[in-house]
């Protein structure tokens with residue numbers, strides 16, 4: 001009998017950014033680099049560089065980052081189709 | 082900032098390592114992946130997850146791919162603690178002391194169908210960590226009631242509101258005299274991280290329960306997952322504590338409540354959730370009464386643990 005083994009893959013369910021209806025955008029001027037958006041993103045779609053970087057290929061547009069930002073540096077806008 | 086006990090006290094100091102990969106199957110705004118990201122940052126790559134049937138088993142994605150970058154044993158709904166016991170024994174035989182077997186199960190798999198296996202594993206002192214992420218229902222199969230669903234809450238099997246009170250699994254676990262028990266929730270990532278880290282350093286059975294507010298199940302907007310978690314603690318609907326070798330200590334905002342800070346009215350938490358929309362006045366009164374009673378119990382425990390003659 002063969003055991004079924006799965007291997008770790010980025011995008012295992014495809015490019016989940018296509019699920020997005022609302023798009024977060026970051027205003028760097030406002031950002032105080034508290035990294036709340038980074039730690040709370042359910043999709044690991046925010047990484048830490050000099051400023052937060054949002055990966056739109058995978059961001060599902062939940063808005064948790066915008067809701068948790070203490071200085072409203074992230075705004076949600078309707079995704080253009 | 083890192084405190085003198087090696088505890089992390091600021092979000093920016095949490096490790097960058099990412100074990101929950103982008104492109105998984107969770108709903109937008111899912112609490113489970115927030116919790117798992119933080120937990121695995123603390124546990125590290127030398128972790129074997131044991132995951133029963135639950136949302137997490139779906140989030141993982143489909144064969145031949147997985148979205149989690151640690152080994153996983155997927156197992157039947159009722160069997161996670163038994164499966165983890167097997168993993169723990171194998172690791173012992175192979176003398177792999179630095180690998181931690183960690184069950185990651187929902188409240189349905191823990192409070193209900195997996196309780197017998199869990200109790201057995203705890204009684205045997207199995208060397209593992211059991212994590213119950215508690216979203217207060219069976220969400221994977223479309224929102225049915227569980228033993229953790231609170232009184233009054235709508236689910237598809239309690240469509241006029243649940244008539245029974247939820248049980249307290251952490252308190253059942255306490256009766257097993259294991260070395261480490263903790264409650265946590267996603268709104269306090271440093272607290273969750275530190276508790277995971279602490280659990281990892283301890284030998285024997287360790288139990289951690291994480292409140293995980295689920296947007297589709299609780300009926301709230303997907304951007305409010307963390308806010309809902311924080312409000313649960315501030316209103317006392319959820320409590321943060323640790324029990325180390327039988328000694329109980331309340332943490333964070335919950336401790337402040339016991340020191341005299343006012344609990345926010347629980348309505349603030351309830352009214353944000355569609356699952357409580359139908360509540361009648363007498364049901365709300367009952368919820369408040371049960372909560373007051375629970376906090377009287379906590380107060381008693383708190384006073385006995387902090388009294389000077391102890």
Ligand SMILES: Cc1ncc(C[n+]2csc(CCOP(=O)(O)OP(=O)(O)O)c2C)c(N)n1
Nearest residue numbers: 134135136158187188189190218219220221
């Ligand atoms: C023995 C058995 N009964 C029923 C099921 C169907 N089932 C799969 S997941 C699930 C609910 C899981 O609920 P919970 O443990 O709370 O995790 P969540 O879905 O909330 O993440 C059920 C009933 C099953 N897989 N096995």
Ligand code: SF4
Nearest residue numbers: 041059060062063065
């Ligand atoms: S909208 Fe949601 S998925 Fe997208 S970056 Fe923000 S938190 Fe992550």
Ligand code: SF4
Nearest residue numbers: 031032034035037069
């Ligand atoms: S939460 Fe807001 S302020 Fe904090 S790092 Fe993210 S964008 Fe910047």
Ligand code: SF4
Nearest residue numbers: 107108111136220295
């Ligand atoms: S139903 Fe809830 S817990 Fe399950 S994947 Fe969706 S948001 Fe997460």
